[in-house]
Amino acid sequence: MADTKNTDLNPRTKGYEFLGPPGTLFITLSVPATIYALYFGCSEHSGGCPPQLATIWPSTKISLQNPEFWKSLWDKDAAVMYLIWYIYCVVCWFVLPGDWIEGTTMRDGRRKKYKINAFTTLLLTMGITIGWIMRFGPQSFTFIYEHWVGLVTASVSMSIFQGLYCYISSFFGDKLLALGGNTGNPIYDFFIGRVLNPSIGSFDIKSFNELRPGLILWVLIDISMACEQAVRRGGKVTDSLWLVLFFQALYVADGLYNEPAIFTTMDITTDGFGFMLSVGDLAWVPFVYSLQARYLVYKQIELGPVHTALILLVNLTGYWIFRGANGEKNDFRNGKNPRNLKTMDTKRGTKLLISGWWGMCRHPNYFGDLLMALAWSLPTGFETPVTYFYVSYFLVLLMHRQYRDDENCEKKYGEDWHKYKQLVSYRIVPYIY
Incomplete structure (x- = not known):
């Protein structure tokens, strides 16, 4: 066994995310369990989506105790x-x-x-x-x-x-x-x-x-x-x-x-x-x-033509924001600025975008992503909250990613990042969050 010896290049990690080993163990076990639960809890074979609350735990308990269930x-x-x-x-x-x-x-x-x-x-x-x-x-x-x-x-x-x-x-x-x-x-x-x-x-x-x-x-x-x-x-x-x-x-x-x-x-x-x-x-x-x-x-x-058109509009709006924001970012990273967007100089010698989509919030691509996620759920109607699981989970995921990104950028840019946050104050949703 020859682990790398360059401790400067591969320093020991000192901090934990996700509440450390107990949290990551919980997620390791709960992610597969959640995938199965979303099937058994939202299926025509299990009595609805979700099944009647009074029957969920008794039926789950019986299944978990049955060896045939695990074999299946x-x-x-x-x-x-x-x-x-x-x-x-x-x-x-x-x-x-x-x-x-x-x-x-x-x-x-x-x-x-x-x-x-x-x-x-x-x-x-x-x-x-x-x-x-x-x-x-x-x-x-x-x-x-x-x-x-x-x-x-x-x-x-x-x-x-x-x-x-x-x-x-x-x-x-x-x-x-x-x-x-x-x-x-x-x-x-x-x-x-x-x-x-x-x-x-x-x-x-x-x-x-x-x-x-x-x-x-x-x-x-x-x-x-x-x-x-x-x-x-x-x-x-x-x-x-x-x-x-x-x-x-x-x-x-x-x-x-x-x-x-x-x-x-x-x-x-x-x-x-x-x-x-x-x-x-x-x-x-x-x-x-x-x-x-x-x-x-x-x-x-x-859905009919009216509801179909409205849901289509939500998705296309999200896609327009998502693709427009990512296009601006990719152009900027490749040394291009076709729209003459405003930038902020940093002590690192790099620049940060402060206009266009990226002047409205720090993660406009996330906002577009969320609108598209909502459009994927709207065709299922409103009889069950289960089909909106994805957009709810995705919101939490993107908020966590935004938090991690903020931490990394603060380490990278220092005081300049605080100045940037004053210029672009909203995180994901303009005028809301």
Whole structure:
């Protein structure tokens, strides 16, 4: 075992996030449990969404005490299909053409290179999927709906495997560690991620997981839900489910098309790759974010043209803000300023944007993201709060990210950051927060 000896480059982490090891252990256990709970608590097979409050605990207690329930979480066919899916994504990364770009300069002076072909992988996958459905019919693509629980188990298992692999391998060789994941506590470091950029040769595990297996699977899940509804309705799909499918597929396509932008995010530049990112990328994103589509399979809502237009307006407004803000940021980071936006000089010799979208609040892209998240839930109506779980969770997540970003920027810019906050006082939602 040859852990890196450069303590200046890889100093011991002194502080904890998420309430330290007890908090991270709780999250490690509760994230998979929440994914299962959202299925069993919002399903036509469990008595509604959610089931009657009086029956939730008795039925849950009976299930947890029944060995057959635990056995039912494992599905051999689903595990094989998930493994094939993951291997397919890896093969696409290797085989499909794509440019190689450099990421940001890391603290050891190196700039890691990344292969860009996530959008091409999406296009190939969509072509295969559409061709399959046209050839064999919607019934042939309901596998995901029918094996939902088994696929969740397979994705969680893959997340645990990758988290353990990256944690154990971080002790071998001269690795660049994450500043926040080197506490020496195995529970905490396994969750946060000890190694910054785990790779196998030129294959970067973290960036690959961020954009390919989970995000593209999310779209495939939505398509499977639409196929299941089409089978039940004699080939027709409700306008509400079409909206959800369109919104979420557009969001994924936009993210993959703009793949280079991810290499400046905190996930890539700062956070280590551990169970937190692996389970988020592989299990949480595809199986939690598609909750609205799964709900609409059996709660078949027809919105009509007026409500459809209003919800479409909410989503497109969010997308306009999200894409406009990210466009300004990416242009500025690449040395461009086509709109002549105002900037603030800092003692570090860099500049901060203080006009345009970034003059309205510190994270206008988060605001656009939240509007889109709301639009994904609105087609489900207001009979249950469960389908609004995503937008509620996402709000908390973005507030936490904003808090972490503020802390990092204060360390980076010092007094200049306080001056910046006076110029741009709102955090995420202009005039509100």
